[in-house]
């Protein structure tokens with residue numbers, strides 16, 4: 001059996017100092033994001049997590065991408081005002097920076113916010129055709145993923161909107177991004193996926209990530225299927241700052257093993273941790289690592 005890795009979904013709490021934003025605004029200087037990326041990365045390293053992310057501290061998970069794609073402008077939400085096209089690297093520099101911060105035995109996740117989620121999070125003032133917009137996002141993200149894979153150990157695509165409304169072309173959107181990648185890939189869909197289990201099992205990725213801690217009913221939903229993918233088992237909640245004890249997490253992982261056996265390849269929080277207090281986020285990761293050691297040794 002491959003070793004089960006402790007990892008994260010992506011985002012981490014960020015506490016940008018208001019003075020820095022004010023100074024940036026009045027003096028036209030840039031906020032020094034490196035400092036905030038370091039906070040997130042150092043916490044993940046300190047917790048013992050094996051496969052870490054940059055914490056997505058720079059921006060909201062939609063805006064990180066739409067801010068740097070042609071055809072998008074950021075207002076209250078992202079507005080689509082022209083054809084969406086790739087305009088050069090989006091997250092690559094941050095990932096290269098993170099690589100310089102982490103010990104050699106740690107692995108790094110590249111994070112891609114999925115094309116359907118970008119589409120549903122935007123106000124379309126140009127296409128008037130949701131599918132066409134979604135595929136233009138997918139083609140742009142494919143180019144980002146191609147560059148990113150040289151610098152990371154896995155690419156994770158985050159598509160929370162699939163749990164609310166999976167389009168019939170959902171699989172093709174993901175395939176557009178993953179088909180020419182040579183690194184391992186993961187699809188994260190939080191929310192209730194109990195009605196689309198057979199669809200997610202059919203997605204062209206190596207690992208599926210869902211929030212099994214907040215939605216234990218997902219265990220029953222997956223039990224009805226032949227598990228053909230590796231699983232990233234959500235094991236601590238991301239919507240609630242109560243820190244789960246090590247024993248509670250061990251019990252949860254064992255429930256997961258009853259359903260998935262050795263198909264579990266990663267254990268992680270349910271979702272990004274951005275909305276948590278930083279202390280709670282860190283302690284949850286520490287307890288997750290301890291629980292992982294207890295179960296998998």
Ligand SMILES: [Zn+2]
Pocket residue numbers: 009160188189190191270271272
């Ligand atoms: Zn999520």
